[in-house]
Amino acid sequence: MGTEQHTAPAALLARVDAAIVDLDGTMVDTLGDFAQALGRMLQDLELPGIAPALIERMVGKGSEHLLRSVLKHVLAQDSQALPAIEIEAKAEALYPRAWERYQHHYLAINGQYAQAYPGVAEGLQALRAAGLRLACLTNKPTDFARPLLRAKGLDGFFDHVFGGDAFERKKPDPLPLRKTCEALGTAPARTLMVGDSSNDAQAARAAGCPVVLVTYGYNHGQPVRGVDADGYVDALTELAPAS
Template identity: 80%
Template sequence: MLNSLGSNHTPLDAAIIDLDGTMVDTLGDFAEALNRMLRDLALPALAAARIEPMVGKGSEHLLRSVLQHVLGQAGQAPTAVEVEALYPRAWERYQHHYLAINGQYARLYPGVAEGLQALKGAGLRLACLTNKPTAFALPLLRAKGLDGFFEHVFGGDAFERKKPDPLPLLKTCAALGTAPARTLMVGDSSNDAQAARAAGCPVVLTTYGYNHGQPVTAVDADGWVDSLMQLVPASVAEDIQ
């Protein structure tokens, strides 16, 4: 994949890797923490399959989407005022529960650690950029043994705006000291692709993960992979196996 990107783009110096849905399947964590929060608020539980399309735009968006859906189950759409009235308590309980279970109901996607090692073996500098709050992202990376791969880890609260805005990618490129055109964005959703396009970064998306319930291959990207191992030349991948 890096070879094919190199034939169409400026050579790459670095890669920015998304977290949820790209490296770690965190849907189990989301469902557990959200349902514990809903129980605290005396609200009905929500199935993981219903939560999945809401993932990817940051915890604040996820929480508001869940509240909107649960409050609307009675048949009448809740007002923004009703959602916001519950939000502070919901956010406090969600943070409490998420930090308590962070990583316990999550799993690495196959080939992630090997793919990251191979990317470093190919000479790329790595940063993790996620819409997940930094206080959630850092412990999760440590729990899954991934923190040592990255020079920088930036959460959704690290900058003034989140993906799909290009600002986080541009700030991450600046932290790495690399040009956007020479920095690959690897993600799982239209958020990652839109941010990369606007920032001037090439972008590759995983075929698994969370794309708001839409087929990821319909998103404008430079390529798609079934595993992070597919990003690196076969010769590099063979060296680490």
């Protein structure tokens, strides 16, 4: 889709009654938290570490997917002669212990190595001032998401906060967006999805929501402007309604 077909972000707001906002990579840079919690988990399991740059490509599809991706990667590096099917089996055998240690460490450091992106609070304030209802929808577990929003002073902007465990399926499935629209009392066509990745865009397209992507997020290490979306912003302040 060429840029000439995109709608100006502020113009999109005139067509919506609410916005659904992603968390990791959209509002808060949590890569430092992921690196710390995963590093400590791997130490507990006596496994090699993993570089933050690799973690960044694995973020976005929920903690379960992240852990399995990390385990398979480090096991492959540690046991290069093993076939992929054996590495996957080893990762699955380690997963329950890995998940317990990851939860332990993530809850202990949640938000300490993370920063809200510039303009996030101001952008959310402008959306609220324009009369939009807001919900946070993330693939991060709810018990991780709520304390993080609170720690960064962002929790007060949202009518609802839904984590990856709130519904039967996660983004990029459209179900979480549809359920969030129901909670907000808005039609999908009048509910803007704001995210940072193809997960958010695919879910929005399938749910019938317009979607805007931030340019500074993760998107599995791929350029976000290559993702089908209605627009892109360099900061959430660009979503502020035109005065």
